[in-house]
Amino acid sequence: MKKKLWFAIGAVILVVAAFFIFQTDFFSGEKGEKEVFVTVKDEVKNVVLLERARFHTDAETLGDFLEEKKETLGVVMVDSEYGRFVTTVKNLASTDMQNGPWWMYAYESPSKNLTMEVGQAPGVDEVGLSDQDEVIFVFTQDMGF
Amino acid sequence: MRTYELTTTALLTAVLYIVYTMGSFVMYVELFNFMLVVYGLYFKRKQAWTATVLFTLLLIITRGLAPWTLMYLLLFPQYVLIYAWIKKKTSSEIVFAIVGGMLAFCCGTIIDLPYILIANLGYEALLARLLLGFQVSLGNLLCTFLAVLFLLKPLGKALARIAPHTVDR
Numbered sequence: 216m217k218k219k220l221w222f223a224i225g226a227v228i229l230v231v232a233a234f235f236i237f238q239t240d241f242f243s244g245e246k247g248e249k250e251v252f253v254t255v256k257d258e259v260k261n262v263v264l265l266e267r268a269r270f271h272t273d274a275e276t277l278g279d280f281l282e283e284k285k286e287t288l289g290v291v292m293v294d295s296e297y298g299r300f301v302t303t304v305k306n307l308a309s310t311d312m313q314n315g316p317w318w319m320y321a322y323e324s325p326s327k328n329l330t331m332e333v334g335q336a337p338g339v340d341e342v343g344l345s346d347q348d349e350v351i352f353v354f355t356q357d358m359g360f
Numbered sequence: 361m362r363t364y365e366l367t368t369t370a371l372l373t374a375v376l377y378i379v380y381t382m383g384s385f386v387m388y389v390e391l392f393n394f395m396l397v398v399y400g401l402y403f404k405r406k407q408a409w410t411a412t413v414l415f416t417l418l419l420i421i422t423r424g425l426a427p428w429t430l431m432y433l434l435l436f437p438q439y440v441l442i443y444a445w446i447k448k449k450t451s452s453e454i455v456f457a458i459v460g461g462m463l464a465f466c467c468g469t470i471i472d473l474p475y476i477l478i479a480n481l482g483y484e485a486l487l488a489r490l491l492l493g494f495q496v497s498l499g500n501l502l503c504t505f506l507a508v509l510f511l512l513k514p515l516g517k518a519l520a521r522i523a524p525h526t527v528d529r
Contacts, residue, residue: 237495328484
């Protein structure tokens with residue numbers, strides 16, 4: 216039993232250390248004011264609802280930014296085990312979570328040299344915002360794969 | 361297969377589905393991989409493998425045919441075969457815990473492979489996706505490692521008492 220306990224303690228230490236090693240700067244947010252761009256497309260009706268609108272924000276994550284601008288962008292988010300989850304943008308709601316259409320987004324960050332197409336980006340609370348970042352929300356049934 | 365073997369296989373499938381569903385409510389904490397270790401080590405290879413295949417087919421029926429459900433079908437029955445093979449080589453719980461933990465860590469990335477290949481990600485996006493995945497996989501690794509270390513033996517004893525004809529150890 217003692218041997219097992221030592222192995223368990225060792226495993227916890229190793230995993231905690233690895234967790235910090237695997238921390239990625241790709242999605243860390245930039246402090247202070249920044250300019251970000253938002254595009255909103257309804258691919259079901261093939262309409263662009265918002266085209267590269269410019270916003271100024273101090274929010275460090277995309278989730279906080281959406282919370283801050285929820286009135287302007289008509290955003291509704293619900294809590295999930297993966298953080299907040301966007302269900303409505305521009306007051307257009309995803310009503311059938313089983314079959315879609317859903318709100319998905321693409322993310323582009325020139326400062327991080329990072330481009331993630333629709334369906335590739337992680338949850339809104341995991342995406343840190345940097346100056347000149349662009350987010351494209353798409354109401355679609357295509358999950359990106 | 362005899363009737364009691366069929367019944368046991370069906371029960372094993374149901375238990376696996378319940379454990380999987382319970383684990384899907386809490387990120388980082390899951391005992392699904394631990395159950396695969398238990399199945400591989402304590403049940404006949406054919407029975408454990410069949411139960412795991414049935415579980416993945418049940419998942420395809422309930423969650424839909426998608427790259428990730430197909431990867432479950434490809435991956436997890438083979439995990440059971442690996443555990444069934446390892447039990448012939450050693451009886452060390454620490455070895456079981458290390459192998460179970462490592463396979464639990466790998467499964468997230470392996471399941472993600474079709475998405476990574478289809479998405480044709482750039483270097484930065486690929487690295488970001490892998491690193492984010494590793495963070496979740498570390499939770500799975502630790503859960504599986506600790507569960508095998510501390511729960512495997514008591515569970516094995518309980519199984520041998522409840523179903524002595526089924527347990528294969």
